[in-house]
Amino acid sequence: MTQRAVEKNTSQSSARDGGGSSPARRRALGYGLLVVLPLLAATVLLVSHGDRPARAAAGSPENHAAAALFFAIAVVVGAARLAGLLAARLGQPQVIGELLAGITLGPTVLDRLAPSVRAWLFPQAAVTGIDALAQLGLVLFMFGVGQEVVRNSRDRSGRDGGLIALTSLVLPFAAGTAIALPLASRFAGAAGDSLTFALFVGCALSITAFPVLARILTDLDLIRTRTGRLSLFSAAIGDGICWLLLTATLLLAQGGDLSSLWRPVLLTLLTAVVLLGPVRAGLARYLVHGDRQPKAAFVLVIAVVGIAGSAGITALLGIHQLIGAFLFGLAWPAALPPETSVVPSLGTMAHLLLPFFFLGFGLSVDLGDLPLTTETLAVACLLTAVAIVTKVGGVALAAHLCGMGRREAATLGLLMNARGLTELVVLGIGHEARLIDGEMFAMLTLVALVTTLMTGPGVRLLAGLRGPGREPTP
Numbered sequence: 001m002t003q004r005a006v007e008k009n010t011s012q013s014s015a016r017d018g019g020g021s022s023p024a025r026r027r028a029l030g031y032g033l034l035v036v037l038p039l040l041a042a043t044v045l046l047v048s049h050g051d052r053p054a055r056a057a058a059g060s061p062e063n064h065a066a067a068a069l070f071f072a073i074a075v076v077v078g079a080a081r082l083a084g085l086l087a088a089r090l091g092q093p094q095v096i097g098e099l100l101a102g103i104t105l106g107p108t109v110l111d112r113l114a115p116s117v118r119a120w121l122f123p124q125a126a127v128t129g130i131d132a133l134a135q136l137g138l139v140l141f142m143f144g145v146g147q148e149v150v151r152n153s154r155d156r157s158g159r160d161g162g163l164i165a166l167t168s169l170v171l172p173f174a175a176g177t178a179i180a181l182p183l184a185s186r187f188a189g190a191a192g193d194s195l196t197f198a199l200f201v202g203c204a205l206s207i208t209a210f211p212v213l214a215r216i217l218t219d220l221d222l223i224r225t226r227t228g229r230l231s232l233f234s235a236a237i238g239d240g241i242c243w244l245l246l247t248a249t250l251l252l253a254q255g256g257d258l259s260s261l262w263r264p265v266l267l268t269l270l271t272a273v274v275l276l277g278p279v280r281a282g283l284a285r286y287l288v289h290g291d292r293q294p295k296a297a298f299v300l301v302i303a304v305v306g307i308a309g310s311a312g313i314t315a316l317l318g319i320h321q322l323i324g325a326f327l328f329g330l331a332w333p334a335a336l337p338p339e340t341s342v343v344p345s346l347g348t349m350a351h352l353l354l355p356f357f358f359l360g361f362g363l364s365v366d367l368g369d370l371p372l373t374t375e376t377l378a379v380a381c382l383l384t385a386v387a388i389v390t391k392v393g394g395v396a397l398a399a400h401l402c403g404m405g406r407r408e409a410a411t412l413g414l415l416m417n418a419r420g421l422t423e424l425v426v427l428g429i430g431h432e433a434r435l436i437d438g439e440m441f442a443m444l445t446l447v448a449l450v451t452t453l454m455t456g457p458g459v460r461l462l463a464g465l466r467g468p469g470r471e472p473t474p
Helices: 002-017 023-049 051-058 061-089 094-104 115-121 124-151 157-187 194-206 210-219 226-253 258-287 296-316 321-331 343-364 374-401 406-416 420-432 438-453 455-463
Strands: none
Touching: 061 094, 061 115, 061 124, 061 343, 094 210, 094 343, 094 438, 124 210, 124 226, 124 296, 124 321, 124 343, 157 194, 157 226, 157 374, 157 406, 157 438, 194 226, 194 374, 194 420, 194 438, 210 226, 210 406, 210 420, 210 455, 226 321, 226 406, 226 420, 258 296, 258 321, 296 321, 343 420, 374 406, 374 438, 406 455, 420 438, 438 455
């Protein structure tokens, strides 16, 4: 009773002394007097005396360019994700949906339905930033592919992959050049003759889309299987040779000499030897077997510098930046402890950025404006048939000779048949160099799309997969 009486008297005294205000009311009064009122006064002064600079900043071109880039990023990532989920529901790998989303957002579809929307979403200022993001996503992804090959290369990939890689290159190349020679007078570009035209068509039919192939393997959960490893190994060798052949073709078209190719070839081989020799040994010694384990942040810096440097070197040599990133992925130690491994985080970033690569092609081509006639459609069907038979049949036969079963060999042939965006990049180079005309560009584009679209369902059918190998995560 005494304690209650004391508390009652204390509260009454406190109310009298504070004028009936509680601590919460006093704090509110303090916020109003010391924070809100000064902010209001400062706002009134700034608005009344600084309205012109504010308007100038709000309407500056830099702000508009930044807003356009970020709106474009939001649209591309969201559209690619939705298209990937839809493709998975339809039994296609997610990468196919992302590819078609990129084409849909370009002049093929969006420009026809709402040209002003396409121009507003992807102005030139945004396209420049998108191209940079696409290149970054590609090199990061190829680094991860190299790591997958290292972690799963303990079987006979080297011996078997050599025959498979050469077969996947030589047969389509020989058939493509044989078909192209009589077509040169009709479909060669302004800068192409029968030789350069035939060489280019042979390269286009020989290519395997390394990034798209790896994405298909990942989406179907086949990248750690023997078939997946062999396909990646063979595609790496074949694509490297194809880029050399393309370089030689461009050099010949420009009036160059084959003898001048020795320098870039030797420099590329030297780069590969250095990366897979001393660089690989040094990274393993420092990151894995060193006395002190470096911190994860420093390991990430080493990985990014190495990926960018290797990609830059091979790009400078005229081969392709993706080969450099892949080689550094082969050189990177696969036995890093989980706390310092950067592969998962870089892989996540690569998957997020790859849709920008697909958008880049979608913005550069208008498939609805392709000049297809009865003649070109017949030639396109012939090219498609030759591309499929030589890739699938040739690779399957080579794999069967290496001891693989018929079903596994046919699966490998279908995987190597995916030409995807890599062939589209090659076609863009040839069309820009005027080695092929618009009609041949259109026909080879159809070959690339058809062969890529048939890969997922065909592999799933042969592998006995009831649905997508890897269910998309929300």
